[in-house]
Amino acid sequence: MEKLKYALFTGCTAKQSTPEQMKSTMAVADKLGIELIELTEASCCGASHLQDYDDFLSLVLNARNIAYAEKHGLTMVTICNTCQLNTAMTKHRLDENEDLKNKVNEKLKEVGLEYKGTSNVTHFLYAIIDDFGLDKLKEMVVTPLSQFNIAPFYGCHNIRPSELQNKTHKTKESAYRPTSLDDLIIACGGITVDYKEKTKCCGFHAELQAPKTAAILTGNAIAGATDSNADWMVTPCPLCHLKLDTQTHHASESIGREVELPVLHMQQMVGLALGCSAEELGLQHHLVNVDFV
Amino acid sequence: MSTNTITTQNINFKVFRFNANEDYLPYYEKHEMEVTSEEVVLDILDRIKWEKDGSFSYRRSCRHGICGACAIKVNGRSTLACKESMNDMVELFGKELTIEPLSIKRAVKDMIIDKGDFWDKHESIHPYLISDVEEHPEHEHLVTPEEADELNEADLCIQCGACHYACPVVEINDDFFGPAAFAKAYRFEADVRDDAHVSRLNHLHEEKQGLWDCVKCMECAEVCPKDVNPIDKITKLHQMLFKEGVATSNVATRHAVGFKHSIAKNGVLDEGGLVLYSELAGIVKHIPVALKMFRKGKIVPPWGIVKSENLDEIQKLVKSSSTAKF
Numbered sequence: 235m236e237k238l239k240y241a242l243f244t245g246c247t248a249k250q251s252t253p254e255q256m257k258s259t260m261a262v263a264d265k266l267g268i269e270l271i272e273l274t275e276a277s278c279c280g281a282s283h284l285q286d287y288d289d290f291l292s293l294v295l296n297a298r299n300i301a302y303a304e305k306h307g308l309t310m311v312t313i314c315n316t317c318q319l320n321t322a323m324t325k326h327r328l329d330e331n332e333d334l335k336n337k338v339n340e341k342l343k344e345v346g347l348e349y350k351g352t353s354n355v356t357h358f359l360y361a362i363i364d365d366f367g368l369d370k371l372k373e374m375v376v377t378p379l380s381q382f383n384i385a386p387f388y389g390c391h392n393i394r395p396s397e398l399q400n401k402t403h404k405t406k407e408s409a410y411r412p413t414s415l416d417d418l419i420i421a422c423g424g425i426t427v428d429y430k431e432k433t434k435c436c437g438f439h440a441e442l443q444a445p446k447t448a449a450i451l452t453g454n455a456i457a458g459a460t461d462s463n464a465d466w467m468v469t470p471c472p473l474c475h476l477k478l479d480t481q482t483h484h485a486s487e488s489i490g491r492e493v494e495l496p497v498l499h500m501q502q503m504v505g506l507a508l509g510c511s512a513e514e515l516g517l518q519h520h521l522v523n524v525d526f527v
Numbered sequence: 528m529s530t531n532t533i534t535t536q537n538i539n540f541k542v543f544r545f546n547a548n549e550d551y552l553p554y555y556e557k558h559e560m561e562v563t564s565e566e567v568v569l570d571i572l573d574r575i576k577w578e579k580d581g582s583f584s585y586r587r588s589c590r591h592g593i594c595g596a597c598a599i600k601v602n603g604r605s606t607l608a609c610k611e612s613m614n615d616m617v618e619l620f621g622k623e624l625t626i627e628p629l630s631i632k633r634a635v636k637d638m639i640i641d642k643g644d645f646w647d648k649h650e651s652i653h654p655y656l657i658s659d660v661e662e663h664p665e666h667e668h669l670v671t672p673e674e675a676d677e678l679n680e681a682d683l684c685i686q687c688g689a690c691h692y693a694c695p696v697v698e699i700n701d702d703f704f705g706p707a708a709f710a711k712a713y714r715f716e717a718d719v720r721d722d723a724h725v726s727r728l729n730h731l732h733e734e735k736q737g738l739w740d741c742v743k744c745m746e747c748a749e750v751c752p753k754d755v756n757p758i759d760k761i762t763k764l765h766q767m768l769f770k771e772g773v774a775t776s777n778v779a780t781r782h783a784v785g786f787k788h789s790i791a792k793n794g795v796l797d798e799g800g801l802v803l804y805s806e807l808a809g810i811v812k813h814i815p816v817a818l819k820m821f822r823k824g825k826i827v828p829p830w831g832i833v834k835s836e837n838l839d840e841i842q843k844l845v846k847s848s849s850t851a852k853f
Contacts, residue, residue, distance in 0.1 A: 246795045246796040246798065247798070249795065249827070249832075249833060250796070250798045250825075250826075250827045250832070251798055251820065251825045251826065251827075252825070253824055253825065274835070274836045275794075275835055275836045275837045275840075276794075276795075276835060277790050277794040277795065277835050277841045278786065278789065278790050278794070278795050278796045280786055280790075281786065281796075282743050282762075283782055283783045283785075283786050284783065284786035284787060284790070285762060286762055286765035286766065286783040287765070287766065287769055287780075287783040287784050287786070287787060287851050287853070288766075288769075288787060288849055288850055288851040289762075289766055289850070290848055290850045291787065291844075291845065291848045291849050291850065291851075294844050294848040295790065295841065295844065295845075295848075298840070298841070298844065319745075341844060341847055341848045342844075344843060344844070344847055345837075345840040345843055345844060347840070390743070390744040390745050390746075391743075391745070394744070394745035394746065394748065394749045395745050395748045395749050395756075396749060408619055409749045410602070410603070410604045410619060410620075411619055411620060430603065434695060434744070435695050435742050435744035435746070437742050438742075439741075439742050439743040440696075440739075440740055440741065440742045440743075442778050442779070442782055442802070442805050442806060443739045443740060443778055443779040443782065444696070444700070444737065444739070444740040444742070446700075447696055447699060447700055447703075447740055447742065448742065450699050451695055451699070451742065480816055480819070480820060480825075481816070483815075483816070518823070518824075519823045519824050519825055520823065521819055521820065521823060521825075
């Protein structure tokens with residue numbers, strides 16, 4: 235198989251509040267022999283909040299990010315669910331609406347760029363499943379995670395709206411019964427935990443605006459996984475990770491019950507199975523101690 | 528010509544039963560039923576009533592996805608019973624299906640819920656055209672196709688409540704208006720004939736109802752049987768608040784605007800700076816967690832932020848492409 239190569243849109247958190255996500259992404263890509271060209275020119279995707287204020291500006295900025303992936307002639311890979319949604323949404327809207335695309339390109343022309351629509355945008359989770367293949371991953375596992383009950387936490391912006399999401403990857407995913415992250419857990423040798431909250435919201439995007447609501451949602455998610463006997467949780471989204479790992483105090487207070495579980499980024503889980511060290515995967519950056527490694 | 532053969536299979540149903548007048552707690556009844564590939568979920572509700580228990584209660588009327596009466600939950604997913612094919616349900620969830628009302632805590636009898644909260648919120652957004660119509664107008668008030676396009680999608684809502692009771696914020700915050708009411712508000716806000724524009728927006732902007740409390744989970748967009756896409760309408764209401772100058776400075780509006788400032792400065796976000804911009808003095812409550820994060824190497828100081836390359840491009844685009852003011 236030809237070496238897989240993608241343009242990596244890191245998003246903002248991987249470079250700031252979740253450094254472990256950046257470390258583990260690169261460590262796993264290295265192990266799998268996937269080449270990631272970082273889009274160092276990329277801006278923030280707007281995270282759905284810029285979109286609340288200035289829709290057109292968010293389209294222009296996201297189109298610019300994709301244009302850089304197009305310049306490399308590569309599929310853009312995201313490592314954040316919200317980056318994925320906002321970028322894929324931009325691509326969808328521009329590809330479906332010639333007028334809008336022209337308006338955006340008028341602006342991009344000012345800086346010598348053009349959005350053509352030639353690069354796909356997919357989350358790293360689906361790049362691994364669709365392009366690398368879970369069978370191949372299974373063969374490379376050196377430390378199967380067979381002693382762990384692992385609770386997948388999918389994160390809203392990778393599974394909804396499913397119509398848009400299913401345009402960006404080959405794996406057909408149901409918003410109500412998704413399988414990708416479960417399949418990844420199984421490929422790493424782990425036991426998947428089924429629980430009601432696995433497709434629910436962590437509350438991240440209302441953390442400042444509606445802190446109580448956000449904390450209850452976080453608390454419910456961790457409690458749901460705990461009650462289903464999970465040893466730890468795993469998520470493809472760094473924003474979910476931030477909520478589940480750093481906000482346990484508020485979450486516990488809000489639901490009136492102490493909740494705390496180690497939460498791993500999907501890349502960290504794969505990295506553990508592939509034999510990466512705790513340090514390579516940045517486990518030391520977690521607030522909830524990852525004590526099983 | 529393709530021929531569709533009708534297939535049958537045995538499905539195990541777990542059906543929610545509750546009579547608020549008699550039962551202390553709800554319970555579930557199990558039925559194994561032979562289901563054909565042509566049936567919809569409503570057929571199953573009918574058959575439970577006709578073949579199993581005549582006291583089984585549910586709402587239904589038009590059978591054509593128009594009246595919105597028969598919305599229930601199958602395996603936790605809000606669905607319009609008359610539109611949802613059993614085949615699709617079995618394909619999605621397998622042969623064990625749980626039939627429940629839209630909201631268990633609001634159950635009155637079996638599938639029938641007290642939808643009072645839904646209607647109260649619906650009414651509260653003034654879901655009608657408010658306009659000073661001349662008694663003897665000389666000509667019609669014309670709406671162009673382009674203007675109609677702005678509200679057509681939102682106009683498809685049949686008030687079935689599927690999104691409202693799928694919304695995780697409605698579930699935990701009784702004051703939150705919910706996706707259906709907001710989408711309906713947008714339908715009239717986007718109507719060029721409506722004169723209540725700014726006053727309705729002001730009402731929506733009041734803190735308690737929580738136009739800014741949406742967690743952006745996209746559940747409402749996923750679940751709507753009429754493709755109203757309520758979250759898209761909530762986003763458009765947010766944009767309208769700024770456009771019409773109704774938005775006042777609060778943590779939510781500053782958060783939205785803060786993204787633009789951060790992007791203009793660094794290309795990428797300055798996460799700490801953004802929280803400060805949004806919270807102002809309220810930043811204090813984040814300090815304990817921030818300190819813990821700092822100790823774990825999770826906080827990058829403003830001077831340590833790696834700005835986007837070709838930042839001048841981003842700054843130029845922010846200047847030339849901005850359409851909103853605050």
